[in-house]
Amino acid sequence: MRIPAAAFLAALAAAPALAADSSAVAWPEGYRTWDHVKSMVINKGHPLYDMVGGIHSIYGNPKAIKGYKEGKKFADGSVIVFDLFEAVDRDNAVSEGNRKAVIVMAKDSRKFKDTNGWGYQVIDPKTKKGTLDAKGAVDCHACHTQMKSEDYVFSAWRVE
Amino acid sequence: MRIPAAAFLAALAAAPALAADSSAVAWPEGYRTWDHVKSMVINKGHPLYDMVGGIHSIYGNPKAIKGYKEGKKFADGSVIVFDLFEAVDRDNAVSEGNRKAVIVMAKDSRKFKDTNGWGYQVIDPKTKKGTLDAKGAVDCHACHTQMKSEDYVFSAWRVE
Numbered sequence: 252m253r254i255p256a257a258a259f260l261a262a263l264a265a266a267p268a269l270a271a272d273s274s275a276v277a278w279p280e281g282y283r284t285w286d287h288v289k290s291m292v293i294n295k296g297h298p299l300y301d302m303v304g305g306i307h308s309i310y311g312n313p314k315a316i317k318g319y320k321e322g323k324k325f326a327d328g329s330v331i332v333f334d335l336f337e338a339v340d341r342d343n344a345v346s347e348g349n350r351k352a353v354i355v356m357a358k359d360s361r362k363f364k365d366t367n368g369w370g371y372q373v374i375d376p377k378t379k380k381g382t383l384d385a386k387g388a389v390d391c392h393a394c395h396t397q398m399k400s401e402d403y404v405f406s407a408w409r410v411e
Numbered sequence: 412m413r414i415p416a417a418a419f420l421a422a423l424a425a426a427p428a429l430a431a432d433s434s435a436v437a438w439p440e441g442y443r444t445w446d447h448v449k450s451m452v453i454n455k456g457h458p459l460y461d462m463v464g465g466i467h468s469i470y471g472n473p474k475a476i477k478g479y480k481e482g483k484k485f486a487d488g489s490v491i492v493f494d495l496f497e498a499v500d501r502d503n504a505v506s507e508g509n510r511k512a513v514i515v516m517a518k519d520s521r522k523f524k525d526t527n528g529w530g531y532q533v534i535d536p537k538t539k540k541g542t543l544d545a546k547g548a549v550d551c552h553a554c555h556t557q558m559k560s561e562d563y564v565f566s567a568w569r570v571e
Contacts, residue, residue: 283571287447289507290468296503308450308468336569343456345505347449347569409496409507411443 276357276372278379282332285310288319289409292338292345299394303354306338306347309406315358319408323401327368329358331404350376356395356404366392369403436517436532438539442492445470448479449569452498452505459554463514466498466507469566475518479568483561487528489518491564510536516555516564526552529563 279285288309293299310332311319318325332355337348353374360368371391373383383391395403439445448469453459470492471479478485492515497508513534520528531551533543543551555563 284446286444287468287470290450290466291507292452292466292505294503294505300503306450306452308447310447343454343460345452345454347451350570410510 275359275362276355276370276381278374279310279312279330279332279353279355282310282312282330282334282353285312285332286316288316288331288406294338303333303335303352304338305335305351306345307333307335309333316408318402319404319406323404323407325358325402325404327358327360331356331406352376352382356391365389367396367399367403369395435519435522436515436530436541438534439470439472439490439492439513439515442470442472442490442494442513445472445492446476448476448491448566454498463493463495463512464498465495465511466505467493467495469493476568478562479564479566483564483567485518485562485564487518487520491516491566512536512542516551527556527559527563529555 288311290306290308292306293304295304297304312328312330314326315329315331318329332353334353335351337351339346339348353376355370355372355374357363357370357372358368359370363370366388369392371383371388372381373387374380375382392403395405398405401407448471450466450468452466453464455464457464472488472490474486475489475491478489492513494513495511497511499506499508513536515530515532515534517523517530517532518528519530523530526548529552531543531548532541533547534540535542552563555565558565561567
């Protein structure tokens, strides 16, 4: 099939609009005071190492924490932060190094209806600006889809 | 030097009183809603592995967080929790396993004046009862004394 030049240009023009949609996931102001869900280390050899390797801690805003505790059903307005650091493995201990990224999932069933209500963003901690394009957000969700039965969220609230 | 039997018995009798002092560090009710300071993994081979090996997360109550942020000077009433889990190292990731202990440092310059104002306790998460005797608390503080210039606290608030 030949693609008419006009259609191709229209598709190109549409791309920035999609990217703008993705950047609608904002910097999660004040997340360090949100409840801490859990922490984990992802090492070399893990399928997600290239994307999120290091030591991370997960935080949820009050709506997200309610969602975790009530069987992983997240209301609009839920925000989950994946705070990612270099893992410094030294002297038989693994510590947090420099912050690599602040990764955010935000629930808005209207704004992000194409990805089952979840928006994704990878934020540069220095500039506090998103670095994920529309395709990246779709890729995030493709992986999260394996957790469909738990509202697309991998992490779980640990027993208190 | 010979130790008179009476002095020896007096020392023995004094021990339970000290133990009672140590158990004055209470279960840190609601600490999961306190701010999360940092997380870390302590592996085999680390000098503290036998005592606190695993993956831990540190939380501080509002007074402790103020202390961290204001140059590590902790006011009376500051409480720091070291929430310790088995480190499950599987498929190139290290995750939290079962909770091993909830370890607490609490500042009360009168009650714990013999240990520079800090009381220590290791709490069994199942019974919520302290398991540390007076000698154990003194041992904790002996190690923390290397951090005297930072008010005896090892952890630090990571850059936001």
